[in-house]
Amino acid sequence: MTRIHLLPGKEKSLLRRHPWIFDGALKEKNAPVPPGETVAVCDAKDRMLAVGAWSPASQLRIRVWSFDPAETIDKNFFRRQIGRAVDLRRQLGLLDPAGGCRLIYSESDQLPGVIVDRYANFAAVQFLSAGAEFHRDTITDCLMELPFIDGVYERSDASVRRKENLPERCGRLAGTAIPEKILIKENGLTFETDLLNGQKTGFYFDLRSAREEVCRLAGNRRVLNMFSYTGGFACAALAGGALSVLSADSSAPALAQSERNLLLNGFEKNHRHVCTDVFELLRQLDSQKEKFDLVILDPPKLIPRKAAMIRGCRAYQDLARLGYKLLAPGGILCNFSCSGAMESALFQKITADAALEAGVNARIIKHLTQAPDHPTLLSVPETFYLKGLVTVIDSDNQ
Ligand code: SAH
Numbered sequence: 001m002t003r004i005h006l007l008p009g010k011e012k013s014l015l016r017r018h019p020w021i022f023d024g025a026l027k028e029k030n031a032p033v034p035p036g037e038t039v040a041v042c043d044a045k046d047r048m049l050a051v052g053a054w055s056p057a058s059q060l061r062i063r064v065w066s067f068d069p070a071e072t073i074d075k076n077f078f079r080r081q082i083g084r085a086v087d088l089r090r091q092l093g094l095l096d097p098a099g100g101c102r103l104i105y106s107e108s109d110q111l112p113g114v115i116v117d118r119y120a121n122f123a124a125v126q127f128l129s130a131g132a133e134f135h136r137d138t139i140t141d142c143l144m145e146l147p148f149i150d151g152v153y154e155r156s157d158a159s160v161r162r163k164e165n166l167p168e169r170c171g172r173l174a175g176t177a178i179p180e181k182i183l184i185k186e187n188g189l190t191f192e193t194d195l196l197n198g199q200k201t202g203f204y205f206d207l208r209s210a211r212e213e214v215c216r217l218a219g220n221r222r223v224l225n226m227f228s229y230t231g232g233f234a235c236a237a238l239a240g241g242a243l244s245v246l247s248a249d250s251s252a253p254a255l256a257q258s259e260r261n262l263l264l265n266g267f268e269k270n271h272r273h274v275c276t277d278v279f280e281l282l283r284q285l286d287s288q289k290e291k292f293d294l295v296i297l298d299p300p301k302l303i304p305r306k307a308a309m310i311r312g313c314r315a316y317q318d319l320a321r322l323g324y325k326l327l328a329p330g331g332i333l334c335n336f337s338c339s340g341a342m343e344s345a346l347f348q349k350i351t352a353d354a355a356l357e358a359g360v361n362a363r364i365i366k367h368l369t370q371a372p373d374h375p376t377l378l379s380v381p382e383t384f385y386l387k388g389l390v391t392v393i394d395s396d397n398q
Helices: 076-091 131-134 138-143 160-162 205-217 230-241 252-264 279-288 306-325 342-357
Strands: 002-007 036-043 048-056 061-064 100-107 112-120 123-125 151-156 169-175 184-187 189-193 221-224 244-249 271-274 293-295 327-337 364-368 387-393
Touching: 036 061, 036 151, 076 100, 076 138, 076 184, 100 205, 123 138, 131 138, 138 151, 138 293, 169 342, 189 230, 189 252, 189 271, 189 327, 205 230, 205 293, 205 327, 221 230, 221 279, 221 306, 230 252, 230 293, 244 252, 244 279, 252 271, 279 306, 293 306, 306 327, 306 342, 327 364, 342 387
Parallel strands: 002 036, 123 151, 221 244, 221 293, 244 271, 293 327
Antiparallel strands: 036 048, 048 061, 100 112, 112 123, 151 169, 184 189, 327 387, 364 387
């Protein structure tokens, strides 16, 4: 194993069990090690501290597999890590064979660059780092060893792979061929998912807890569901007794699948879809003086890079302001940000500014976040990303 040395004083974050080592912290940042190979990480005095995967193309030059320098990164290692991740999901009650969940969440499950989502008996995998790519076959074998997995499909068509100089790639990796559509159950609802063509791996399991909350809140309300994708919140709201739901998304295939999900659950009657840009639709609804009792705003990542911070913050504020303007007295806004770069406190401040601009008095009644199968590893705060605020405006507003 090649020994790579940290510059003096650069071991601090590693000693706090953070797995990312940037090129600037390394003495041999251009070592001739092939992508993904395991290297020994040593301090400036040549004491071995960890073992990690080498990624020559990325500024994030090493991702630590293990802080135990004696660890061998082999099939047993991956079997053990995957086993621990699966145990947590079992503990959380998320292994119902008819359901789905995130089985492995990258750094949070101490498998940097490995994402695995389970759709009933099928696994959708993303290999997002040179190290994950290097051990692709081993990880696939370990997934096939799980008694509840019959097939593994790769969805490594994520743009982050470019940073690691890896091509985007999709296709069957092992086991039974993956059906075009897979039905999964969640909270008594049925969802058709498309693991082959859907966004990310097909379904947003991270919103499970948020869907439960929307179900609880939606009774007798007129709901506006923006960035609706395949209808997760629409079905949850109608299951909770919503009077009506208006959903909008710019993706026609997502809305077609949403249509089928509403039908599957018998909710098509009180629902309407619009395929359009949400920012435009909100302005149009506002100019028509439309009112709703529950507005859900779940946009895509509006701050994909630090450089997009200011523009992204403005977009979040714009959305929340328009959302508040569309609320009837006593109405509820659920607004989300899945941008990791957006701190919780800042999101709350932006939402507060939006309420001021809209002329409403609003109170937070609940904080929402990513579901527990997307846990935040305390030593890696970057694994926290999803913020949701449930705010209610005064019933004597206006
Ligand atoms: N709320 C969804 C997940 C939202 S993902 C759920 O419950 O599953 C973000 C969605 O926003 C995607 O479906 C994407 O197609 C859509 N989108 C992105 N930009 C948009 C825009 N400007 N107007 C409308 N939809 C947009």
